[in-house]
Amino acid sequence: MPEHVSPPKIDQPGxxxxxxxxxxxxxxxxxxxx
Structure with missing residues (x-):
C-alpha cells in the first residue's frame, strides 16, 4: 500500500x-x- 505511505511522507515532516x-x-x- 505505497499510496498510503507516499502522501503522509510529504504531509508529515516527521x-x-x-x-x-x-x-x-x-x-x-x-x-x-x-
Missing part, C-alpha cells in the same frame, strides 16, 4: 526525522501528535 514512520500505522499515531 517522516524525515523517524524512518519508522514510513509505515501508515505510525503516521496515524505520530501525525496528530506532531
Amino acid at each position: 517522516f524525515a526525522r523517524r524512518p519508522m514512520d514510513k509505515l501508515p500505522d505510525t503516521a496515524a499515531l505520530y501525525g496528530p501528535r506532531s
Whole structure:
C-alpha cells in the first residue's frame, strides 16, 4: 500500500526525522501528535 505511505511522507515532516514512520500505522499515531 505505497499510496498510503507516499502522501503522509510529504504531509508529515516527521517522516524525515523517524524512518519508522514510513509505515501508515505510525503516521496515524505520530501525525496528530506532531
